Amino acid sequence: MTKKFLLYSAPFFILFGAFSLFEPWFYRNLFASTSIDRLEGKEFQIIAHKGASGLAPENTMAAFQKALDLGVDQIELDVRHTKDEEIIVFHDQRLDRVARDTLGNPVTGDVHDYTLEEIKQFDVGSWYDSHYSDQRIPTLKEVLDFINGQVTVLIEIKHMDHPHYDDFAEKLVEVVMSEDDGESWIILQSYEPEYLDIVHELDSLIQTKALIIGEDSAPLIAFYVETRIHMGRAKESNRMKAINPQWETLSPRRVFQMHAKGYQVHAYPVNTREDMIKMLNAGVDGIITDYPNVAIQLRNEIRRLGQETQ
Template sequence: MLKYILGGLGLIAVGLAWFFWPVMANNMESHTIDDIKEKDFIIVGHRGAAGHAPENTMASFRKAIELGADVIELDVHRSKDGHLIVIHDATVNRTTNGSGAISAMTFDEIRALDAGSWFGEAFKGELAPSLAEVIVGINGEVKVLIEIKWPKEGLYDGLGKQVAEEVHKYGAEEWCIIQSFDSKYLEEAHASGYNIPLQKLLVSQTSLFFVPFHQDNRFRLGRASTTHVESINYYHKMINASLVQRHHEEGLTVIPYTVNTTDEMIKVLGMGVDGVITNYPDVALALRNELK
């Protein structure tokens, strides 16, 4: 009996090591500002400047540009009546004064909600914009990184194609980028034929004991597909220098999320990443200026 118990504990230990290996590898790395002198990097404003303004609103996007972002990142869902709405969660509960699933609400119902007051009274009356409003409003001033989300269950049918068509409609292929955790959306966007750059989001990816696995919106065995994508964007605590180097050898960039402090930025930049996705573009810009 003891033999079986010890064997079981051994398997559990191996499983835990396999699961936590990316975090362990990340924590073993240490970098200082001297390691990254003169390094340039891309600053991506996460949901605009989510540390300074209500996420995914025009106020947040404008703030990100003001604070030095090269790219603004946003999230897209689809309303009940087929409109592309810029909001992160599958429901309006957290970031508006309403409640309900995006996929069960019309565009007008969502637009009637206050998407700013939850962050601060100064932002009262901010609305959840449509993707078209953002594209027209930004008009190539900076690049726009569009993350395609999913409803509370399953995926939105054909949303990758719809987003690509919206970008094409406004002639924004040169300065819009599409990213997602789900490869199906990226495949749909690629199949549209509009040549919009694509990026793949991942939580982690590793090979421990020769068993590759990756985690995006679920755990999957095998390497994540990099077909048609130009960048692999990981959760910043799940990367290490060897992983970044491997992707660079594949011709891919790595831009981790969500990197909010100077120390975190120095650490991942020391691993060789090409940029950071951050709630605080001003913090990233201050560091970039210091490195010049």
């Protein structure tokens, strides 16, 4: 009886497991609506990824200015340490992809191999367009002073197993506290919960967010471990109000589960109008995008829907 039951039920369990594993894919490709008709009255946060990084070179003053000009709700940026342990706004561990020297050649090496004075000589705009050849790597302090509370700033703490990063969280807290009312408009986020633990211990008023690993390499482990264990820890301490999963990991059911746990859900990086609509129909509260202009236009269209029915 038991053997027959297992034999006959095995295909069902395999099918159920496969559907659970690839549920977001099924949603995006088979079930998700690309119509805005059901989004009437839907409000959502628009978060500029590395500034308006689809419209200007990422993590530069030009990208941050464009994001502010567009009227985004939040700006996301990345931080790393220089050799002399200054905090700069930069995404990659290495400089090669975007940094150019005075001769226009790619700069090799890790960020922490160079001092701030050396790094300030590099052009980080020409790779995107020659129009931006004057763009330099800014310090975090320079960027925060420039934004000055006009919008919320999400600072992603990049993890590195290097001595320069031993007191990284402590220095970030100092920078946040140096800004006028910084705790109200600056949020620290990371894939690494230990950074967030340190931040909370140093200043419980500073807001934190967890970044959730995507499902590209190990869907079940990545999604379920991150959401159930790390989110569970955060919930116990009541210090995380929102999470930022990769958009490919989401479906309406998964967003509902996160909402049920008390979290807002901001999906990243969502860069096309069609994908933005799919995520909004799935119930997300915010869109993190390289193209905030597309999200702004979409939000305006959704708001007009409500005006037309009044």
